[in-house]
Amino acid sequence: MIDFNALPDPPADADPTARREEIRAALLARLESVLFTLFPAGKKRRGKFVIGDVLGSPGDSLEVVLDGDKAGLWTDRAEGSGGDVFHLIGAHFGVDVHGDFARVLDLAEDLVGRALTAPPRKAAKKAPVDDLGRLFATWLPPGTISSSRGPETSAAMRRALCGGVSWSSSPPTT
The missing domain is CATH 3.90.580 (DNA Primase; Chain A)
Known part of the structure; x- marks a missing residue:
């Protein structure tokens, strides 16, 4: 007992x-x-x-x-x-x-x-910004233009997307 x-x-x-x-x-x-x-x-x-x-x-x-x-x-x-x-x-x-x-x-x-x-909370993911900047990064599909393609390709894509308009910082000359 x-x-x-x-x-x-x-x-x-x-x-x-x-x-x-x-x-x-x-x-x-x-x-x-x-x-x-x-x-x-x-x-x-x-x-x-x-x-x-x-x-x-x-x-x-x-x-x-x-x-x-x-x-x-x-x-x-x-x-x-x-x-x-x-x-x-x-x-x-x-x-x-x-x-x-x-x-x-x-x-x-x-x-x-x-x-x-408990896993730590993760920060929100930021959208990748390419050579073209935030404006184009928001509507171009991921991987369309990559910095790995080089600045020449990015400049050519800018010209093609903007109808040949130059993106230089100097004013146009006549």
């Missing part, structure tokens, strides 16, 4: 305050990736992460401070609510922070683990 009353004392490192502070430090160290994991539609703007609401709707009424002493603090101007990063996680998952903080800690711990593997 198993006696559950004879369990050993919990280890000294099982202090709930220490666990909370450890998870908070991990969240703040990876705050941006944690927020992008929670809210893929969010945007980074002037040292803050902005999103529409705690559910992740597009917008900018909810701001989370990313840097400094106030990192992790958030304010939703539309709802008039705010708090720390644990309150944000609880609100996002619909968990009462005061009533079930252990569940919020588990969710936060899971987010820290997922945020490590």
